Amino acid sequence: MARASAHPMQGLVKYHGLKDPVKRIPYHGSISVCTDPLESITSVEFHEGEHDQLEIDGNLISGRAFERVVAVLDKVRELSETTERAIVHSKNSFPQGVGLGSSSSGFAALALAAFEDSGADYDMKLVSETARLGSGSACRAVTGGISEWITDDSGSYSIQIGAPEDFKDWSIVVPLVESITVTEKAHEEVETSPLFKARLDYIEKTLCQMKDAVENKEVEKIWKLAEQDTRNLHAVTMTGNEGLFAWNAATAEIIHRTTELREEFPVYYSIDTGATPYLNTYREHEKQLISEFRETHGVTDILVCSVGGPAKIL
Structure with missing residues (x-):
């Protein structure tokens, strides 16, 4: 099992709209800042079960939220060449549903923990691109500080342009x-x-x-x-x-x-x-x-x- 944490973010120049809603490719670039001490802590454990399982703040999750998590897990499975299912537990230190970007921190922590537990080779650019499949803003929560979401010939990912210190x-x-x-x-x-x-x-x-x-x-x-x-x-x-x-x-x-x-x-x-x-x-x-x-x-x-x-x- 691997555990990871990530901070949600405040949009500075915000992204709005997706020209490819499946791959979550935006119409334009964006810049955000991560907000400490707010965080999502997520654990991922791949195992030889039949189904993925998702729990957020103690509640079993299904529907659209579950589908978005599976999209991230499937990408990690593809890159790590495994068919194992995953047990995912995520907990937020802040309320959901008030516009604080819990999906950004949740999917950033999910992608990082999934790569770590899978044993696949990865860098933060790859984690950023994979987290984006669950939530566009998550790509910037991966890199933290003040980060820019870029889409170019090499992909759609985030880089940090301003350090917290x-x-x-x-x-x-x-x-x-x-x-x-x-x-x-x-x-x-x-x-x-x-x-x-x-x-x-x-x-x-x-x-x-x-x-x-x-x-x-x-x-x-x-x-x-x-x-x-x-x-x-x-x-x-x-x-x-x-x-x-x-x-x-x-x-x-x-x-x-x-x-x-x-x-x-x-x-x-x-x-x-x-x-x-x-x-x-x-x-x-x-x-x-x-x-x-x-x-x-x-x-x-x-x-x-x-x-x-x-x-x-x-």
Whole structure:
């Protein structure tokens, strides 16, 4: 048996939509940052059984979530030339269903543990490509820190472009807000939005700006670009055929108050496909943000994160 851990991620320049939903190949590149101490810990044990088995947070899983896990396991089996089935146990240190990217950390840890237990030769690029088959964002959770998802002639994978130790003053305050938006549904909807072509036109320049900001360690520029991309992404989501609206009253209140607080100190919001905002600021302002949003109606808890590292074997 092998065990691995990985951190979920906050999208900075977020990916939206898959031009190949089976292989999970995106329409465009993306950049994210992993959020420590949040983590998924996953164990994989290959054995001579008849079926794969998946348990997440103590619950046996079937349906679409199970199928996505099998896609990753099948790729590892193919590369390790085995037909053995797997017993998978995964546990998250943070809530699911609130837009914190549990699939990214879960599939990153799954792919790494599966390769380790299979005995196959692997490197982190291969782990990243394989984790992507379960969740696109998982490829970036494999490499950790600030990572870029690249699709080129050699594959679709992630590389780390910013190390955690270079961003020690970055604090990520997360007021948890429940959401009912299904990420896969949002990705399926992108081409129906009249704004999606505009997003594709805008994305390359934004990726270049974000990479420059990361290279130069300009954290406030990173935060500002992430907030800008949030508005762009959700405009596409809201204007698809289904009119998916991930935000709720608490999300809107936090957005408005964050904008007001910016008059006092640097703080920027960033929201992935769900309703929970990430508030990017300096460590010295953590307590003020916690105090500000602790009593907000609809906020179930407040987490405080820092920039996390890559997936690792335990």
